[in-house]
Amino acid sequence: MNRGSSEQPSTGALDHSGPRRYKASIRITLIGVLVNIGLATAQFVVGIIGHSQALVADGVHTLSDLISDVIVFLAIRQGSKEADREHPYGHSRFETVATVAVGVLLGVAAVGIVMRAIERLLEPGEIIVPTLSALIAAAVAVGAKEALYRFTIIVADRFDSSLLRANAWHHRSDALSSVIVLVGIGGSIAGIPALDSVAAIIVAMMIGRIGWRLGWEATQELVDTGLDEHQISELKSAVMEVEGVEGLHMMRTRRMGGRALVDLHIEVDGEVSISEGHHISEKVRCFLLDNFEELTDVMVHIDPEDDQFEEDIEKLPNRHNLEEALKEHFERLPHAPAVEHFNFHYLNRQVQVEAVVSLSALPHEGDLFGFRDLLRRSLADCADDPVLGLVSSIDVLYH
Numbered sequence: 001m002n003r004g005s006s007e008q009p010s011t012g013a014l015d016h017s018g019p020r021r022y023k024a025s026i027r028i029t030l031i032g033v034l035v036n037i038g039l040a041t042a043q044f045v046v047g048i049i050g051h052s053q054a055l056v057a058d059g060v061h062t063l064s065d066l067i068s069d070v071i072v073f074l075a076i077r078q079g080s081k082e083a084d085r086e087h088p089y090g091h092s093r094f095e096t097v098a099t100v101a102v103g104v105l106l107g108v109a110a111v112g113i114v115m116r117a118i119e120r121l122l123e124p125g126e127i128i129v130p131t132l133s134a135l136i137a138a139a140v141a142v143g144a145k146e147a148l149y150r151f152t153i154i155v156a157d158r159f160d161s162s163l164l165r166a167n168a169w170h171h172r173s174d175a176l177s178s179v180i181v182l183v184g185i186g187g188s189i190a191g192i193p194a195l196d197s198v199a200a201i202i203v204a205m206m207i208g209r210i211g212w213r214l215g216w217e218a219t220q221e222l223v224d225t226g227l228d229e230h231q232i233s234e235l236k237s238a239v240m241e242v243e244g245v246e247g248l249h250m251m252r253t254r255r256m257g258g259r260a261l262v263d264l265h266i267e268v269d270g271e272v273s274i275s276e277g278h279h280i281s282e283k284v285r286c287f288l289l290d291n292f293e294e295l296t297d298v299m300v301h302i303d304p305e306d307d308q309f310e311e312d313i314e315k316l317p318n319r320h321n322l323e324e325a326l327k328e329h330f331e332r333l334p335h336a337p338a339v340e341h342f343n344f345h346y347l348n349r350q351v352q353v354e355a356v357v358s359l360s361a362l363p364h365e366g367d368l369f370g371f372r373d374l375l376r377r378s379l380a381d382c383a384d385d386p387v388l389g390l391v392s393s394i395d396v397l398y399h
């Protein structure tokens, strides 16, 4: 996951240094797609007419690259279809399911090519030899793919784009695939007829690899595999940078169509108000969204302490029960002032109580501490009470 600079808002995968770079990147990518469409068509047609299994296999390879390009393009254009009532997390998982299907299809195609090639190799009698037109088509494919590599790498270097550089090297590996086909067809024509089918098998293995990669990654996403260790530790240290965060636990991550989602519990000072705790959690959310391009959804839960191994929260009384028990208790004490409000702090599986009392409600000023001490002593006797027994400390705040 790339941490973008916080000063500069991110506006998409390709656009970091201006529209010129974006345009050039789109143009060279589009040229690659168009050339590959032409090539795939030519390879299929000439491959079938010219009896070359290797050329047909290379056509499938070209086609599979096209499909994975389309998937990447759709993933980049993620904002296109927003979440709706039926799909509250958006629609990118449709893409993921489609990717699994494409991966399976490519696997099937690869197996099919290998089987046809083996069949031809084992056929009794003379092996069919590809025609000269197949050889020419293979040569054109090598030239076209090498040219794509050269042009793409120039643009990649000019704008220092790692995405385009990866694309360029893919064109080069495709050129290699076509070289294998060229050698296979050439060898067949030159007198070793089996070479065309052997080349087809090698190319089929390349197709199988693409299919496996697409299918595996998409399946990982569908079963909600988390981000990798390195990315998670980057996220964690970013969260800890936010002012007011004292700790974090239960961070969970998952992927969705090239994007990432995270939810986590942060620990904040148990004495801060709900609104301050919420403010800190919003700071965390915005900080993560601003600094991690891939993230599109952050859910922050606020905790006053690390509660991940706590189970008996059910036993703690709610406000209603606590207030009732405390008021009853107050009434039994001599000279008890009226309590305006109780603050409850649920910490360490117990409740800390603050009783807010108006100074004017006290009969004599001297009772200020006397009453508090009396209250504490009397509460110590309530250790067996199902409600008051869970009060760990009590304080009286005068105002």
Ligand SMILES: [Zn+2]
Binding pocket: 061, 065, 170, 173, 174
């Ligand atoms: Zn390829």
Ligand SMILES: [Zn+2]
Binding pocket: 278
């Ligand atoms: Zn909120």
Ligand SMILES: [Zn+2]
Binding pocket: 249, 250, 265, 303, 306, 307, 308
């Ligand atoms: Zn928690």
